[in-house]
Amino acid sequence: MVQAVILGSGNVAHHLARAFTSHPGLQLVQRYARNINALDDVTIPVPITHDLSKLVVADVYILAVSDDAIAGLSAQLPFEGRLVVHTSGSMPLEALDLKNRGGVFYPLQTFSKAKAVDFSQIPICVEAATEPDYALLETAARALSEQTYRIDSAQRRTLHVAAVFASNFSNHMYKLAADLCANNHMPFDILKPLIQETAHKILSLPPRDAQTGPAIRHDQKTIAAHLELLQEPSQRAIYQLLTQSIQHG
């Protein structure tokens, strides 16, 4: 049984708290939030505190707070030598104050508070300074998810950039496509099945092999026609740069 205290009141804290109260092998013993009123999910049956001096003993303290708050909060903890982890994709293990044993417990998914989350399908990236701590975090991760990965700080830094491409930038491609539809009086709905199929394809085919369209076919006639159509300079620049990148990739 892994006993945890979760600190924070954001989306990740919320979903982790729910998950730690509903998976065998895990126990949420306390929650901390500086502002208890920020915890709108008070239905989770666990003691809450806003006073760091009242933190109880646990196997692991999970700091599910914003990147900027990790260093300060970890320095304020009124104990030493315990296992303290953060949940950030972009911060190194060393962002945590060294008076405690450090680790990282990074669930790689976009969270919104309103939407329920199935943790079993969320990859969890684990790092720790020592093997015993790694073993404990991995036990907790495996209790939550079918996909756990040992990822060190340098890898996680790159993984976070890769996630920006895979998620933020692909979503921006949807947004640019939606703009083109709207400006030409077509519903974005027309493109939704294509978007789903494109995302689905890479489950069975590497993205390199899944590529189709005028760029990979070096269909210069279609590319020229598309560029002629795109009047907005930023859209044109993106079309040109990505076409080049596809052709030289």
Next chain:
Amino acid sequence: MVQAVILGSGNVAHHLARAFTSHPGLQLVQRYARNINALDDVTIPVPITHDLSKLVVADVYILAVSDDAIAGLSAQLPFEGRLVVHTSGSMPLEALDLKNRGGVFYPLQTFSKAKAVDFSQIPICVEAATEPDYALLETAARALSEQTYRIDSAQRRTLHVAAVFASNFSNHMYKLAADLCANNHMPFDILKPLIQETAHKILSLPPRDAQTGPAIRHDQKTIAAHLELLQEPSQRAIYQLLTQSIQHG
């Protein structure tokens, strides 16, 4: 009952031929391919010809051939005044020879021959020069799909560009992410749930509202750290351009 002849031996011809033999209200009366051996799906129970002079009478002739072949094939047809349509996203209705009545029947999806296709979920974009022809094509489209749209040639040209953004370019984002994983000894599998969720999100949320990440948060510290990490000039240029576009969009 809409009776059709399908001309062509590619993926679209293959899937349309299957669909026209399995939906009530549609009947495939003949197939044409210049090279009959290219038709590897000979299990479809319908007469095949490679001789244009043997084409039988039908309500509509569907030219499911490459963009470059549309004009030539439509000019070679040994009859006049019948309804002849192409299936291309990027060619105007006028690509068809004017001796017949023109139309467009464009299923907006990526097709691969090996994978079965559920036409009911594929948007079909229909255009015709006259209202009676439009009505006939719409009847055929509705027999196949739950989503049919009336899209004129100018709109379809833009729709094709939008599809490049939504599908080819988003797939390229997956490819760049996969490269970053591979170069840092991480399996691309880590990112697959995030990619699926990102594509799934826009079914219920406009892409503009679904955006997350350092660009939309104007998190300059993380953006600077990501750019420092990206050594490859093309990756850096794409990261910068798309970050700007997200921030100014």
